[in-house]
Amino acid sequence: MPEGPSIVILKEEVEQFSGQKIIAVSGNAAIDIQRLQDQTIRSFKTWGKNFLICFDDFTVKIHLLMFGTYRINERKETTPRLSMLFSNGELNFYTCSIKFLEGDVNLHYDWSEDVMNENWDPENAKKNLEKVPNVMICDALLDQDIFSGVGNIIKNEVLYRCHIHPESLVGKIPKDKIDEIIDESSVYSFEFLKWKKQFELKKHWLAHTKKTCLRCDLPLIKKYTGKKKRRSFFCTNCQNLYE
DNA sequence: AGTCATGTTGACGA
């Protein structure tokens, strides 16, 4: 379900509850969620795949992991991890990771690392990549401390668009291609957002889950690459391997 | 029906 763009959609959908007081709270989260009773939500934020509910002195960090879901003004059959009731509706989260962050949320996150944040800084990403020359680009793109919000779909689409083999080593990739990868990680994330909202995300996949290269018509390779061993779809003819 | 997947954390052993 969730790469960065999906969490941005979540944030947009719950804005109706920003500024609202939580009049009832329940759920099976491992932490003391009763702390939220009568608290007023000051803002919603996202950092990559992290959804943040900000209060005066603390923040609730929600990560949907692979299977997390949510419902707005609806309920599922199963017990929610966290359910919040407001005077104007309710918000329910299921099968997700929920933690507290204390104090100012800005002390917990570097917003320049989030490819969808207004403070996203490509130069910062470039510096971070220079620190890991021996890492495969498929792993680097999934590193949330470099490309916060990028997930496996975005990884595959960015590498295909940039003609880069996923097992290329960061330090061996030409500088101009590094710049292109960094730029495309943000550009594609916003295209992902647009297409996801139109319920036509999959229609626009060029490589992810595809069998054939649309450029040269040769079969795409499916391989679990890098230390993260996440599946990659790529064309050995059209994507250059730098090693 | 079984397999697999848009993800992360923490335990464990070498």
Next chain:
DNA sequence: CTCGTCAACATGAC
């Protein structure tokens, strides 16, 4: 202590 591996979590699509 650090590194790598893997189990755990848990749902829905095919």
